[in-house]
Amino acid sequence: xxxxxxxxxxxxxxxxxxxxxxxxxxxxxxxxxxxxxxxxxxxxxxxxxxxxxxxxxxxxxxxxxxxxxxxxxxxxxxxxxxxxxxxxxxxxxxxxxxxxxxxxxxxxxxxxxxxxxxxxxxxxxxxxxxxxxxxxxxxxxxxxxxxxxxxxxxxxxxxxxxxxxxxxxxxxxxxxxxxxxxxxxxxxxxxxxxxxxxxxxxxxxxxxxxxxxxxxxxxxxxxxxxxxxxxxxxxxxxxxxxxxxxxxxxxxxxxxxxxxxxxxxxxxxxxxxxxxxxxxxxxxxxxxxxxxxxx
Amino acid sequence: xxxxxxxxxxxxxxxxxxxxxxxxxxxxxxxxxxxxxxxxxxxxxxxxxxxxxxxxxxxxxxxxxxxxxxxxxxxxxxxxxxxxxxxxxxxxxxxxxxxxxxxxxxxxxxxxxxxxxxxxxxxxxxxxxxxxxxxxxxxxxxxxxxxxxxxxxxxxxxxxxxxxxxxxxxxxxxxxxxxxxxxxxxxxxxxxxxxxxxxxxxxxxxxxxxxxxxxxxxxxxxxxxxxxxxxxxxxxxxxxxxxxxxxxxxxxxxxxxxxxxxxxxxxxxxx
Numbered sequence: 001x002x003x004x005x006x007x008x009x010x011x012x013x014x015x016x017x018x019x020x021x022x023x024x025x026x027x028x029x030x031x032x033x034x035x036x037x038x039x040x041x042x043x044x045x046x047x048x049x050x051x052x053x054x055x056x057x058x059x060x061x062x063x064x065x066x067x068x069x070x071x072x073x074x075x076x077x078x079x080x081x082x083x084x085x086x087x088x089x090x091x092x093x094x095x096x097x098x099x100x101x102x103x104x105x106x107x108x109x110x111x112x113x114x115x116x117x118x119x120x121x122x123x124x125x126x127x128x129x130x131x132x133x134x135x136x137x138x139x140x141x142x143x144x145x146x147x148x149x150x151x152x153x154x155x156x157x158x159x160x161x162x163x164x165x166x167x168x169x170x171x172x173x174x175x176x177x178x179x180x181x182x183x184x185x186x187x188x189x190x191x192x193x194x195x196x197x198x199x200x201x202x203x204x205x206x207x208x209x210x211x212x213x214x215x216x217x218x219x220x221x222x223x224x225x226x227x228x229x230x231x232x233x234x235x236x237x238x239x240x241x242x243x244x245x246x247x248x249x250x251x252x253x254x255x256x257x258x259x260x261x262x263x264x265x266x267x268x269x270x271x272x273x274x275x276x277x278x279x280x281x282x283x284x285x286x287x288x289x290x291x292x293x294x295x
Numbered sequence: 296x297x298x299x300x301x302x303x304x305x306x307x308x309x310x311x312x313x314x315x316x317x318x319x320x321x322x323x324x325x326x327x328x329x330x331x332x333x334x335x336x337x338x339x340x341x342x343x344x345x346x347x348x349x350x351x352x353x354x355x356x357x358x359x360x361x362x363x364x365x366x367x368x369x370x371x372x373x374x375x376x377x378x379x380x381x382x383x384x385x386x387x388x389x390x391x392x393x394x395x396x397x398x399x400x401x402x403x404x405x406x407x408x409x410x411x412x413x414x415x416x417x418x419x420x421x422x423x424x425x426x427x428x429x430x431x432x433x434x435x436x437x438x439x440x441x442x443x444x445x446x447x448x449x450x451x452x453x454x455x456x457x458x459x460x461x462x463x464x465x466x467x468x469x470x471x472x473x474x475x476x477x478x479x480x481x482x483x484x485x486x487x488x489x490x491x492x493x494x495x496x497x498x499x500x501x502x503x504x505x506x507x508x509x510x511x512x513x514x515x516x517x518x519x520x521x522x523x524x525x526x527x528x529x530x531x532x533x534x535x536x537x538x539x540x541x542x543x544x545x546x547x548x549x550x551x552x553x554x555x556x557x558x559x560x561x562x563x564x565x566x
Contacts, residue, residue: 104373105373179409180409180412182368182371182405182409183405183409183411183471184421185371185395186398186401186403187398187399187421187474187475187478188396188400188422188425188478189395189421189425190395193425198411198412198413201412201413202412
C-alpha cells in the first residue's frame with residue numbers, strides 16, 4: 001500500500017530538525033562575524049590609522065589626543081599564549097600518554113576524572129589563583145618586585161589549557177586500535193618504541209588538533225589573563241614583565257565606552273583582529289590535518 | 296600425557312622434524328585463567344625443531360591463549376594469569392629478563408591481518424630497524440627477501456611506498472608473514488591465519504609455510520581441520536581448555552585416537 005504513514009512524516013521532520021541544527025553553526029559564526037565587523041567597520045574605515053594600530057604600542061583611547069596602537073596588546077597575547085603552550089603542550093601530551101598507554105584500572109579512571117574536573121574550574125578562579133597564590137610565590141622565588149606578568153599568566157593559562165589538550169589527545173591515542181600495539185609488541189618493540197613508532201604516528205592528526213585547541217583556548221581566554229598578567233601596556237623583555245592581552249583589554253574597557261564612539265569602535269577592531277587570527281589558526285590547522293591525511 | 300613420536304615420513308615435504316633432539320619448546324602443566332576463569336588446564340607438550348605443530352579445536356578451547364602464553368603476551372592483558380612452565384631452548388621464558396628480546400625471536404601472525412599504519416616497506420623494515428639496522432641497502436635486501444619468501448614481492452614491488460593497510464586482505468596477511476620473517480624468528484606462531492584470506496591465497500601461504508619449515512619451527516592454530524591435515528606433522532586437539540589428544544597428524548585422521556571426541560570433531564559432528 002503506497003501511503004505516507006506517520007513514520008514517513010517523522011523521518012522528514014527529523015531530517016529537517018537535524019538540518020537546522022547542522023547549519024546553525026554556520027549561521028552563528030556568520031552572525032557573530034557580521035555583528036563584530038559592523039560595529040568596528042566605521043572606525044576601521046574612518047579614524048583608524050592601520051600603521052599605528054600594528055606598529056605602535058601607544059594604546060591611549062581615553063586621552064585628549066587618543067592613539068590606538070595595539071602592538072603591545074598583540075605581543076601580550078602572543079607571549080602569554082606562547083609561554084603557556086611551551087609548558088602546557090609537553091605536560092598535556094605526557095599526561096595523555098600516561099593515562100592512555102600506561103595507567104590501568106583505578107589509577108586511569110581516577111586520573112581521567114581529575115583531569116576533567118580541572119577543566120570545569122571557572123576561569124575567574126584560575127585568575128584568583130594567579131593573583132593570590134602564584135603572585136607571592138613568583139615574587140619570593142625569583143626575587144622580583146611584581147609577580148603578575150607573562151610567567152604567571154602563562155602558567156595559569158597553561159594549566160587551564162592542559163585538561164582539554166589532555167582529554168582530546170588521550171581520545172586520539174585511544175582511537176589507535178590495540179591490534180597495532182599488539183602487533184608491534186609481538187615484533188619485539190618495547191612499550192616506548194610502540195608509542196614512538198606506531199601510536200603517535202597513527203594519532204598525529206588528533207594530537208595536532210589537541211594542541212591547536214589548546215592554542216585557541218589560550219588565545220581566547222580573558223578573565224584569568226586579565227587577573228594574572230598585570231594588565232599593563234608593555235612590550236615584555238623578560239618573563240616577569242607585566243603585559244596586557246587583547247581579550248583582557250576588551251573586557252576591561254568596553255563597559256566604560258560610549259556606544260558608537262571611537263573607543264567603542266577601536267575595541268571592536270580588536271575583536272575583528274582576534275576573530276581573523278582565530279579563523280586563520282583554525283584554517284591552517286584544517287589544511288595541515290588534511291594534508292597529513294592525504295599522504 | 297605421553298608424547299607420541301611419529302615414524303619418519305613427514306606429512307609434507309622438506310626437512311623432517313628433529314624428533315631425536317631436545318625439543319625447542321617444553322610446556323609443563325600450563326594453566327591459563329582470565330580473571331579467575333580458567334581458559335586452559337594443565338597442558339604439557341613438547342614441540343620439536345623444524346616441526347609444524349598443529350592445534351585444532353572449536354572456538355574458546357584455549358588455542359589462542361596457548362599462543363599468547365608462548366609469546367608472553369600475557370603482559371598485555373592484565374586479567375590474564377599464566378601458571379606452569381614454558382621452556383624455549385631449555386630456558387624458562389619467564390626467566391628472560393628482557394621480554395622484548397624474547398618476543399623479537401618469535402614471529403606472530405594474527406587471525407586478522409594487522410598492517411601497521413606504515414608503508415609496505417616500513418612494515419617489513421620495522422623489526423630490522425628495532426634491531427639497529429640502519430643502512431638503506433641492508434634494509435632493502437631484508438625487505439625484498441622477506442616479501443619474496445611470503446610470496447608477495449611480485450605484487451607489491453612497485454608500491455612499497457603505499458600504505459600497508461591499502462593492500463587487499465590476503466596481501467595484508469602475507470605482509471604480516473613477511474614482517475614476522477623479518478624478525479628472523481626461530482619460532483613462528485600462526486593464529487587462524489586464513490580467516491580473512493581467500494582460498495587461493497590460503498594455498499599459496501600454505502606452500503610458503505611448508506618451505507619455511509626447513510628454517511624454523513611453526514605452531515599453527517587453525518579452525519580448519521583439513522588445514523592441519525595438509526600442513527602439520529603432529530596435531531593437538533584442544534577442547535574447552537583441555538588437551539584431549541596429541542599425536543601424529545595422519546594417525547588422528549585415520550582414526551588412531553585415544554578419545555572418541557577427537558574423531559567426532561575431525562569428522563565434523565560438532566564444532
